[in-house]
Amino acid sequence: MASSWQVLLAALPQLAEGLVFSVTLAAVSAIAGMLVGIPIALARISGARALSAVAWAYVTLFRCVPLLLVIFWFYLLMPLLAQRVIGARFPVPIGPVYSAFFTFMIFEAAYYSEIIRAGIQSVARGQYEAGRALCLSSVDLYRYVVLPQAIRRMLPILLTQTVILFQDTSLVYVLTLPDFVGVAARLGQREGQLPFFYILIAVVFFAISFALSRAVRQLELRGAAAAY
Amino acid sequence: MRPISALLVIGSALVAPALSASPVAAQSTPTIDKILERGQVTIGHRPSSPPFGYVNDKGEVVGYTVEICRYVVEQLKTALNRPDLRTAYVPADPSNRIPLVQNGTIDLECATTGNTVERQKIVAFSYSTIFPDARFAVRRSSGIASVKDLKGRSVAVLQGTVQQRQLTELDRELKLGIKPVLAKDTAENFLLLETGRVDAALNDPILLSTYIAKSRDAADLTFVPDWSGQPENDAIMMAKGDDRFRSLVNAAIKKMMDSGEFTKNYEKWLMAPPYNLPMNEALKKQMANPTDDPTTL
Amino acid sequence: MFDFSFLTAPASLSFGESNLELILSGWKASVLAFLAAMALALLLGIPVGVFRTVPRPGLLRRAAGCFVELFRNVPMLVQLFLWFFVLPELLPRSAGNWLKRDLPDPEFWTLAAALGFFMSARVAEIVRAGLQSLPRGQREASLAIGFREVHVYVLILLPQVLRIVFPPLTTEFANCFKATAIGLTIGYIELTQRTREISEQTFRTFEIFLVATLVYMLSIFTITMLLQAAERALRLPGLAPRTAGH
Numbered sequence: 001m002a003s004s005w006q007v008l009l010a011a012l013p014q015l016a017e018g019l020v021f022s023v024t025l026a027a028v029s030a031i032a033g034m035l036v037g038i039p040i041a042l043a044r045i046s047g048a049r050a051l052s053a054v055a056w057a058y059v060t061l062f063r064c065v066p067l068l069l070v071i072f073w074f075y076l077l078m079p080l081l082a083q084r085v086i087g088a089r090f091p092v093p094i095g096p097v098y099s100a101f102f103t104f105m106i107f108e109a110a111y112y113s114e115i116i117r118a119g120i121q122s123v124a125r126g127q128y129e130a131g132r133a134l135c136l137s138s139v140d141l142y143r144y145v146v147l148p149q150a151i152r153r154m155l156p157i158l159l160t161q162t163v164i165l166f167q168d169t170s171l172v173y174v175l176t177l178p179d180f181v182g183v184a185a186r187l188g189q190r191e192g193q194l195p196f197f198y199i200l201i202a203v204v205f206f207a208i209s210f211a212l213s214r215a216v217r218q219l220e221l222r223g224a225a226a227a228y
Numbered sequence: 229m230r231p232i233s234a235l236l237v238i239g240s241a242l243v244a245p246a247l248s249a250s251p252v253a254a255q256s257t258p259t260i261d262k263i264l265e266r267g268q269v270t271i272g273h274r275p276s277s278p279p280f281g282y283v284n285d286k287g288e289v290v291g292y293t294v295e296i297c298r299y300v301v302e303q304l305k306t307a308l309n310r311p312d313l314r315t316a317y318v319p320a321d322p323s324n325r326i327p328l329v330q331n332g333t334i335d336l337e338c339a340t341t342g343n344t345v346e347r348q349k350i351v352a353f354s355y356s357t358i359f360p361d362a363r364f365a366v367r368r369s370s371g372i373a374s375v376k377d378l379k380g381r382s383v384a385v386l387q388g389t390v391q392q393r394q395l396t397e398l399d400r401e402l403k404l405g406i407k408p409v410l411a412k413d414t415a416e417n418f419l420l421l422e423t424g425r426v427d428a429a430l431n432d433p434i435l436l437s438t439y440i441a442k443s444r445d446a447a448d449l450t451f452v453p454d455w456s457g458q459p460e461n462d463a464i465m466m467a468k469g470d471d472r473f474r475s476l477v478n479a480a481i482k483k484m485m486d487s488g489e490f491t492k493n494y495e496k497w498l499m500a501p502p503y504n505l506p507m508n509e510a511l512k513k514q515m516a517n518p519t520d521d522p523t524t525l
Numbered sequence: 526m527f528d529f530s531f532l533t534a535p536a537s538l539s540f541g542e543s544n545l546e547l548i549l550s551g552w553k554a555s556v557l558a559f560l561a562a563m564a565l566a567l568l569l570g571i572p573v574g575v576f577r578t579v580p581r582p583g584l585l586r587r588a589a590g591c592f593v594e595l596f597r598n599v600p601m602l603v604q605l606f607l608w609f610f611v612l613p614e615l616l617p618r619s620a621g622n623w624l625k626r627d628l629p630d631p632e633f634w635t636l637a638a639a640l641g642f643f644m645s646a647r648v649a650e651i652v653r654a655g656l657q658s659l660p661r662g663q664r665e666a667s668l669a670i671g672f673r674e675v676h677v678y679v680l681i682l683l684p685q686v687l688r689i690v691f692p693p694l695t696t697e698f699a700n701c702f703k704a705t706a707i708g709l710t711i712g713y714i715e716l717t718q719r720t721r722e723i724s725e726q727t728f729r730t731f732e733i734f735l736v737a738t739l740v741y742m743l744s745i746f747t748i749t750m751l752l753q754a755a756e757r758a759l760r761l762p763g764l765a766p767r768t769a770g771h
Contacts, residue, residue, distance in 0.1 A: 014287075063699075064742040066706035069717050069734070076324065076730050079331040090258045091332030093270060095318055167600035174710065176275060176319040176413075181603065186283070189276065189415040192422075192444060195611040202603050209598035323721055327730050350728045388725040409632075410712045420712075423614070425625050 004196045011187045011197075018183030019204065025179065026166040029104035033165075034158065036105060037112030044117050055113070062110035068171055074103040075175060096175045108165055115161060119154030120146060156220040163212045167205065180204070259335060259470040260308065269304065269313055271297050272320040272334035272465075276415035278438045279497040280340050280358075289317045292497040296357055296481065297338035297464060299489060303480035321413050322388040326351060329467055336477070340432060342390040342460035343522040352474050354464040355481045355518040359510035362391045362457030363433040365418070365440065367448050370427055375402070375455035381427035382407040384420040391430050394457045414439070421449075428452070434503060441502035459510060461522050478520065485515045531727045532736070544723050544733075551719030552740055558636050558705040558715060563698060565641025570648025571687075575678055577653045580664075589649070596646035602707055605639040609711045632713035636705065644701050651693045655686035691756035698752060699745045716740060 008015075043055035062070065078099055082092040094102070123146050131141040173181040180201055188197030263269050273281040273289050281291035298315070305311050320328050320337060328334045329351050340360060343353040364383070366372040372381070375398070385392050387410040399406045409426050411417035418439040421429040429436065433451060440449045464481075466474060484490040491507075498505045507515075532545040542550070576589035596604070609632075613621035628634055659682060667677045709718035720737040724730040 061738075061742070064703075064745040065738050066703035066717060066741065068706040068709070069720070069737060069741065072324075072717070072721060073734050073738075076327040076331060076724070077734065079333055083332075090262045091330075093262075093266070093331075093333045095270075095316075095333060167598075170600040170602045171707070173602060174412075175324075176321055181600075181606075185606075186275065186415070189419060192442070194419065195614045198603065198606050198611050202599050202607055205600055205603055206595070206598045210594060213598065323725055326725060326728065330728070330730075387722065410714070410718075412710075419610075423610070423625065424622060425631070 004193055007187075007191045007193055008196075008200070011191075014183050014187060015180070015200075018178055018180040021178055022169045022180040023166070025100060025104060025169045025172065026162070029101055029108055029169075030162045030165055032101075032105040033108030034112045034116075036109035037116055040109060040113035041116035041120065044113065045120060059110045059113060062107050063114075067107055067168055068174060070107050071100070071103050071171060071174060074106070075099045078102065096172075096177055100172045100175060100177060104165065104169065108161070111161055112158065115154050115157045116150075119150040119157075122153055123149050152223055156216050156223065159216045159219070160213070163209050163216070166212070167209060170205070257470050257472045259467050259473040260476075262332065263304070263313065263335060263473075264308065264310065267310070267313060268316050269301050270316045270318055270333065270335045271301070272318050272325060272328060272337040272339070274321060274325075274339035274413065275319050276413045277339060277435050279434065279500075279503065281338065292493065293338040293340065293357060293462075293464070295493050295497075296484065296490070297336050299484050299493075300336065300464070300477050300480040303483060304476060307476050307479070322386050323412065325465065326388075329465055332467065335466065337465035340435075340460075340462045341465045343463040343465075343520065344390065344461075345522055347465075348522065350468060352466045352468045352470075353461075353520050353522070354466065354474065354477045355520050356461040356463045356514055357481070358462045359459045359508060359514070360432040360434055360462060361459045362394055362430055363436065364428040364430050364452040364455065365421055365433075365436045365449055366428045366452055367421075367445070368450050369448055372427060372452060375452055376404075378406055378428060378452075379404045380406075382409050382425070384409045384411050384417045384426040384429040386411055386414065386417055386431065390460050391432075391457060395430055398455075418443075430457075434498070434505065437502055463520060478518070482518055485518060490515065527732060528729065529732055529736075531723075531729050531732070534727075536723065536726065544727065547719050547723060548716070548733075548736060548740065551714060551716040552744070554633075554708075554713065555702065555705045555715040556744070558633060558640065558708060558713065559702045561633075561637035562640035562644060562705070563701050565637065566644035566648050566697075566701065569642065569645035571652050571683075573645065574649035574652025574656065575683070577649065578656045579674075593646045593649050596642050597650070601640070601643050601704060602710065604643055605636065605707055605711060608639040609635045632708065632711050635711060636708040636713050640701060640704055640707075643704070644697060647697050647700075648694070651690050651697065652686060654693075655690040656682055658689070659685060685761070688756070688759055688761060691752060691759075695749055695752040695756075698748050702744055702748060703741070 040055045040058060043051045044059070046052055075094075075096060078094050079091040082088070082094065083090065086092065127145055127149070128141065131145045136145065169179065170181045172179050173185065176182060184197040184201045185194070188194035191197075271289075271294065273291070273294055275281065275283050275289075277291070279291055280293045281289065284290050301313065301315050305313050318328070318334055320334060320339070322341075325334070325337050325339070325341060326347070329337050340358065341353075343356060347353075364372075364375070364378070372378060381404075383395060383406050385395050385408050392408070392410075395406065395408055398404070399408075409420055411420055411429075414431060414435045417429050417431055418436060420426045422439075422443055422445065433456075436451075440446055443449060464477060466477065481490070484493075494507060494511075497503075498507075532548075533543050536542055536544045536547050573589045573592055576585045577593065579586050599607075613624040615621075616624065624635075625631060663681060663685075664677055667681045668674075672681065705715055706717040708715045709721070714722075716737060720733050723733045727733065
């Protein structure tokens, strides 16, 4: 295996770039996905029927189709859709990188919104009633009473979903992007060392996901302790 | 599931594409307009198909077809009077290259894409840039010495290529019962053969030679001698509906051929080992009298 | 504006089947992979989940813990590549060649195995959470009246747990069906792959992706409804299933 290690040493910079790409993709789409998820969650629990139906449809649509299909959908069809939406004269070239970021943001927003909704709804009715009785405005009610409690409850689940998102970023491999899996596959094929490179990325993915899940678990335990 | 809600979902799924499905308003030069507005030409390349296109050790996109496209871009800068045009590179594999050209992501698809009458209905092609055929690479030790020996064997083929069609037709004609295994790109196509997953890999022999030369089992790999596919007219693929753009690209290729740059580029990539492949008659004829008619071969 | 007529037209790369028939054959391939993977996931996941809750810490509990962490923390796609590209190269030559050559439908079985193991870790976690949500008294009472440990699980705890875990399990069944799409990366021709193929051949990208999306949605709705019906049929009065989980 000595030659494998030499190959690895030479490949390290490219592998590192690939890993940075995957981590960035996960981090950016997690934050963007949560930001998009909040209004969807609020729309779902709002009293307005049409609004909550649209939010429900959004969530159901994305939870019913494989991420891979959505990746292809967006990559192939977004430019035409964007053209219509902004009224451009020709299809808007989006490119695989932006397309990947956009796909993950939109897709994960559906999942995040459900977690956020469950978190908000888990706050007991009495809390709302007490807040109203104190003449808090709706904004203040959410800001000072509901959200602090809801966030504490949903945070571990949001983070767990983010670990899953990080693993799912491996799927952009199908767009031939310079992501961690894509780089490893390309180098492994070029050097004739595919098994070595695949085992390597599996170990790295495992180490990162395992460490993150452990951290989430600690957070969960601390949260549970704080609730007493 | 509440039926009304389900309908709503289906409805919204229908609405989204309907928004964009209406035909693009007739534009005389949509590709040129887009290039000028963005200040950028986007080249689609196939990363794992040396010598036509690949990413070298420094991370640069290079190769026979890529160099032709770079020459074309230089000519476009002059023709459009925009020396500031940038070049961007987007990877594309055979299964997504046509949609990516259609949806405007790629302006010039520079790989080995066959110009066919069927594809001309939805995309446009430049003058042909190379005329490769297709061959089966096999292991000598597998005992496959003739195309008849492929009976009941598995064959790796690139998804969405002319070769996939050729394989289907050959299979039908000779009733071989071949099991096709679809590969995403040439690297995977060859890997399936090298690791023993399939008995043969069908592809452009130039591409296969690249991988055979690098393989540890090079001595055991060879081509089936008694069959080669109908040569393809490989060309640069562009979006349909911009004839001015296409004629600019063709003029650039013509200039490259006339100036000797084209031959120089050919020699750089294909007269080098492991190919040592002199220009075939079809390409010589093409240089004397370039055409983008797919039915000439 | 829309043109769906290509669906009934003969597909160009087939022996006379229409594009619609190709889509259906892709759907069938997805369903088969889903069934095989889910069967394996339940077969492995339930015992592993049980072993994670055995009262005395020991080899069994630790092994089950490692199993779950291993299959949960490596991306599904990477796991699939390990099964397909790596495993046959690590095995003795004859076994590796058997996997690659003699095994009928290697893409199908590799996908089923990879997906089955991946999903089994999730099933195990659900079963574990379910077991831990039951009152401790049940186990203690059973032991007190002379049940053996095995019988406590088989006769007392599991029949209850397998009922209360239905809702989270339904989600995992749906996930498993969607996950069959990664089979396309190893050349398994399922629904998403067929969709891409037809889009490449007919250039009707919008329409065919729309059809595929609807087929996926209907499949997920059907899986969900079947499991919800099963849950209702098996529900025990007094055991509220919604409280399972954390």
